[in-house]
Amino acid sequence: MVNAxxxxxxxxxxxxxxxxxxxxxxxxxxxxxxxxxxxxxGALCAKGAAGIxxxxxxxxxxxxxxxxxxxxxxxxxxxxxxALGHVxxxxxxxxxxxxxxxxxxxxxxxxxxxxxxxxxxGIGSSNICSHSVxxxxxxxxxxxxxxxxxxxxxxxxxxxCKHLVxxxxxxxxxxxxxxxxxxxxxxxxxxxxxxIDIRTSITSAKANTFLCPRPGTDYALxxxxxHTLITEGLFQKDFVAQYCTGFEELxxxxxxxxxxxxxxxxxxxxxxILALARSLAKAAPHxxxxxxxxxxxxxDSFLVSQSAFIITxxxxxxxxxxxxVPASSAKSVGKxxxxxxxxxxxxxxxxxxxGIGTEYLAFDPDKGLLHKxxxxxxxxxxxxxxxxxAWRHDPIQSMPDPAAIKACLDNLDLLVAVSFxxxxxxxxxxxxxxxxxxxxxxxxxxxxxGLSPQFFVRQKALERTDNTRADWEIVSGLARHMGLDKLAxxxxxxxxxxxxxxxxxxxxxFAKNGSVSLCEGAVFPAxxxxxxxxxSGKVExxxxxxxxxxxxxxxxxxxSPQRPPHNAFRIIxxxxxxxxxxxxxxxxxxxxxxxxxxxxxxxxRAESLGLASGQRVEVVNARGESAGSLPVFVTEGIHPExxxxxxxxxxxxxxxxxxxxxxxxxxxxxxxxxxxxxxxGGGLTMQEHFVTLRKVEKQ
Numbered sequence: 175m176v177n178a179x180x181x182x183x184x185x186x187x188x189x190x191x192x193x194x195x196x197x198x199x200x201x202x203x204x205x206x207x208x209x210x211x212x213x214x215x216g217a218l219c220a221k222g223a224a225g226i227x228x229x230x231x232x233x234x235x236x237x238x239x240x241x242x243x244x245x246x247x248x249x250x251x252x253x254x255x256x257a258l259g260h261v262x263x264x265x266x267x268x269x270x271x272x273x274x275x276x277x278x279x280x281x282x283x284x285x286x287x288x289x290x291x292x293x294x295x296g297i298g299s300s301n302i303c304s305h306s307v308x309x310x311x312x313x314x315x316x317x318x319x320x321x322x323x324x325x326x327x328x329x330x331x332x333x334x335c336k337h338l339v340x341x342x343x344x345x346x347x348x349x350x351x352x353x354x355x356x357x358x359x360x361x362x363x364x365x366x367x368x369x370i371d372i373r374t375s376i377t378s379a380k381a382n383t384f385l386c387p388r389p390g391t392d393y394a395l396x397x398x399x400x401h402t403l404i405t406e407g408l409f410q411k412d413f414v415a416q417y418c419t420g421f422e423e424l425x426x427x428x429x430x431x432x433x434x435x436x437x438x439x440x441x442x443x444x445x446x447i448l449a450l451a452r453s454l455a456k457a458a459p460h461x462x463x464x465x466x467x468x469x470x471x472x473x474d475s476f477l478v479s480q481s482a483f484i485i486t487x488x489x490x491x492x493x494x495x496x497x498x499v500p501a502s503s504a505k506s507v508g509k510x511x512x513x514x515x516x517x518x519x520x521x522x523x524x525x526x527x528x529g530i531g532t533e534y535l536a537f538d539p540d541k542g543l544l545h546k547x548x549x550x551x552x553x554x555x556x557x558x559x560x561x562x563x564a565w566r567h568d569p570i571q572s573m574p575d576p577a578a579i580k581a582c583l584d585n586l587d588l589l590v591a592v593s594f595x596x597x598x599x600x601x602x603x604x605x606x607x608x609x610x611x612x613x614x615x616x617x618x619x620x621x622x623x624g625l626s627p628q629f630f631v632r633q634k635a636l637e638r639t640d641n642t643r644a645d646w647e648i649v650s651g652l653a654r655h656m657g658l659d660k661l662a663x664x665x666x667x668x669x670x671x672x673x674x675x676x677x678x679x680x681x682x683x684f685a686k687n688g689s690v691s692l693c694e695g696a697v698f699p700a701x702x703x704x705x706x707x708x709x710s711g712k713v714e715x716x717x718x719x720x721x722x723x724x725x726x727x728x729x730x731x732x733x734s735p736q737r738p739p740h741n742a743f744r745i746i747x748x749x750x751x752x753x754x755x756x757x758x759x760x761x762x763x764x765x766x767x768x769x770x771x772x773x774x775x776x777x778x779r780a781e782s783l784g785l786a787s788g789q790r791v792e793v794v795n796a797r798g799e800s801a802g803s804l805p806v807f808v809t810e811g812i813h814p815e816x817x818x819x820x821x822x823x824x825x826x827x828x829x830x831x832x833x834x835x836x837x838x839x840x841x842x843x844x845x846x847x848x849x850x851x852x853x854x855g856g857g858l859t860m861q862e863h864f865v866t867l868r869k870v871e872k873q
Contacts, residue, residue: 177201181635182209182688186594186612187221188754189284190350193688194222196613196635203229203613203636208351211687219349220752224763225613229636231761232829233595234608236641244584245602247827254643254651261563261605262655264588265297268561274298275525276560278547280305280567285620285630286645288515290565293649295519296658301527301559303542308573311541312469312855316479319720319728319854320487322707324538327501329624330462331696332356332365334496337457339450341370341392341482342471343464346377348749366457368450370395372746373774373818374811383450387440389744389816389861390735393474396481397732398436398447399454401428403488408455410490417704418487420716427716427729439734458489460496468748469857476855477730480717487713493704500699501623504677507693512621512629512673518660527557536723537856544569545848545858548582561588566609570598571756571822571839574847574860592648595757596829608642615644616666619673622689625696629679630689631670724854735862741783742864743775743817745793747840756822759833770837772807773867774818780808783867790870793817795843796863802838803870817865 178199185192185206193209203226208214237257242248252260268276279294281287283304294302306314314325321328332338333356346354361367361380369381370392378384387395403409404425414421433451437444454461465482469475483498491497504511524531528546530539537543548569550559562583570576570583576598583589583602591603594611609615617632643651646666653661663669670681683690706712709719721728738744752767753759773791775783785791787808792800802824812818824839841847843865850859 182633183613183635184617184630184632184688185218185222185225186632187225187758188349189282190352191285192218192222192351193630194218198636201637201639209687212689213352213355217351217355219351220767221754221758221764222351224758224761225611227761227763228594228611229613231595232831234593234600234606234642236608238606240604244589244604245580247601247829249606254641257605257607258648258651258655261588261590261607262652265561265656268587269297272558272560274522275301275527275557277301278303278527278559278562279565280542280544280547280562280569281565282567285622286617289618289646289649292515292518292661293653293658295516295522296653296661297656298522300522300524300539301542301547302539303528303544303547304540305544305567305569305572306541307544307851307856307858308470308860309468310466312476312852312857313466313479314538314541315536315720315855316465316476316483318538318707319480319717320483320708320714321492321498323500327623329499329501330464331496331499331625332360332462334460335360335365335462336460336496337366337368337454338461339368339370339454339463339482340377341464341466341478342469343467344371344375344377344748346380347375347751348467349751366453372813372816374809376751383446385442385446385450386813387442388735389746389813390472391440392472392478393481394431394436394439394732394734395442395447396478396485397428397431398433398440399451399485400424400481400488401431401436402433402448402451403455403485404428405432406451408451409488410458413459413490413492414488414715417492417706418713418715419710420714420718423716423718423729424484431732439732454485454489459491459494461486461489461491462497469855470852471857471859471861472735473850473852473859473862474730474733475857475859476852479855484715487715492713493699493701495698499625502625502627502693502697503623504621504627504629504692507627507697509692510677512619512677513675515618515661515669515673519658525557527555527559534856536720541856543851543856545573545851548579548848551582551585553585560586561590562586563590563592564599564603565592566594568597568599568756570602571841574841574844574858576839576842578846578848594642595760596827597756598826601827601829607648608640609648610638610642610644614638614642617645618666618669625698627692627697628689629677629684629692631684633688720854726854730854738815738864742866743779744815744861745840745843745863745865746816746818746861747821748818750820753820753822756825759822759825759836760830762832765832768820769832771804771820771823773804773838774807774809774812775867776812776814777808777810779814780806783869785867785869791867792870793819793838793843794866794868796845796865799842799845800868801840801842802835804837806867817867
């Protein structure tokens with residue numbers, strides 16, 4: 175007799191965490207789709223559908239302790255009690271010798287962070303970092319500088335937008351399904367789309383206007399738009415007068431940066447820049463100039479994001495339908511928030527090893543500066559890092575210069591990797607704690623802010639058939655071994671009960687679709703209630719308050735980027751809709767769709783190097799080191815100064831058999847890349863590197 179049922183869950187194949195329904199037959203997932211009772215109406219991306227392959231794929235399935243040199247791939251199996259006890263003992267030794275702050279935790283952030291923040295509070299370390307220095311930290315800080323709220327607190331009301339600008343934001347490939355569906359519907363209803371990027375993409379194919387500036391000149395283009403809006407009087411004067419400060423300083427600053435000047439710098443025509451500014455003004459205030467997602471690109475990427483916020487503010491697109499809206503929360507709609515697990519313990523002393531709070535007074539400690547934490551692993555650090563727990567996060571693969579990262583990790587007494595898949599940092603770890611796949615684990619209840627805030631929960635769709643554990647089980651187990659009794663929950667139901675205290679919500683309320691809405695419909699702020707978290711309490715068009723906190727000028731003169739040396743290219747990398755960073759390259763269903771990455775180059779550059787589409791090349795960094803080989807893709811859809819590749823390929827470990835030595839690893843091309851970050855926003859400058867291509871003779 176067939177045992178068949180449909181389970182509600184939350185996808186774990188990327189950070190979008192879409193609500194899903196999982197159809198199960200005889201204990202195995204047969205089909206996954208977007209939840210029919212949500213806005214997805216069954217829709218899901220290829221990654222989400224491929225989640226069924228995780229169960230049978232190659233991954234850590236029991237705790238492992240290293241017995242050979244780091245990176246040798248030599249481990250022995252251990253019980254959970256032994257592994258957790260070993261980690262707890264080593265953490266206690268480290269803290270006894272080097273202080274409570276000697277422990278670092280990094281994660282890819284997301285809605286479930288309250289769990290591990292409680293653990294780190296309990297052991298007395300404030301050294302928590304996300305992956306943000308290699309992703310979103312510049313746009314997060316730019317939002318705080320201009321509006322007083324960061325990226326997670328900013329909602330983009332695409333549904334009511336009349337003109338959307340996507341600048342280096344490949345929305346239809348770096349994909350959140352609900353967001354993409356909303357934008358697609360807005361385009362059908364007449365929203366104008368302008369895409370600004372150094373290459374064509376699925377997103378640019380949907381655009382009314384595509385602009386391809388010289389790589390690294392986005393700030394110049396934005397200054398040209400600001401100049402046009404101000405000099406032609408196209409800005410929303412009432413909004414600026416009531417809600418903004420710093421307009422006169424901004425107007426004076428942009429005087430030299432006309433559309434003609436920007437055209438000469440970017441290669442985008444003056445007419446196109448003027449037309450963009452005028453088109454936005456006609457659509458105002460229902461406009462969004464998207465400030466970016468992955469913004470750890472150039473030395474001025476913070477300024478690019480800052481100028482995007484400024485443009486939207488000049489057009490009145492803040493706090494209105496079709497613009498930027500502050501995210502509503504449980505509290506802001508009159509509901510009791512979830513009880514925080516981190517409230518179980520007092521906040522530790524803020525003696526961070528990355529310098530936030532001492533050297534870096536403006537930066538958000540919830541993001542952290544992971545590259546500075548790596549520096550603190552070296553001998554002689556003011557606050558030494560000696561133990562590191564990498565939780566669902568691989569800094570070796572996601573950050574520049576893997577060899578330099580490993581040299582830092584070699585100074586650790588303990589490196590723990592918690593993961594549901596093999597990765598570079600898992601292979602390099604002293605202890606591997608295998609996380610259950612998202613289909614076989616529950617998680618804590620999470621809060622999602624937005625136009626319609628909600629609570630949501632992931633529940634198991636399948637029973638485990640291996641020796642892995644859920645996130646709450648691992649943290650609770652570590653807490654028990656560390657003597658943190660208040661966090662040592664014996665069941666996930668006990669955690670849920672704690673979180674829901676006083677909210678008026680019960681677990682039965684999640685039964686229909688895994689979430690509980692906290693208000694009826696979308697919530698937009700009333701004009702009289704619109705407020706900003708900046709020092710002035712207004713939109714700071716000159717970012718003066720941020721300048722005071724960073725000690726740097728807030729309106730910064732443009733500097734033209736370096737052009738590539740002879741026969742070299744600026745290395746640009748990005749996303750595809752069928753893979754999630756480096757996490758899915760070994761998934762058989764997705765590897766079939768894209769088994770390796772390609773090197774996109776312009777026809778004029780290909781001709782000069784004697785290359786044609788399909789020929790293999792090695793990509794070589796500034797130290798003369800090859801990052802692997804991959805086929806060339808010759809296309810007019812890329813700027814001649816750049817070579818582009820999809821991020822996440824070039825896996826170096828045989829356990830990842832489908833991805834082993836497939837394509838090239840872009841992070842290996844970023845020689846000395848840990849040493850440079852945007853001084854105003856904190857993001858690494860990951861696209862300020864030049865590479866050369868070397869033809870592979872034996873094709």
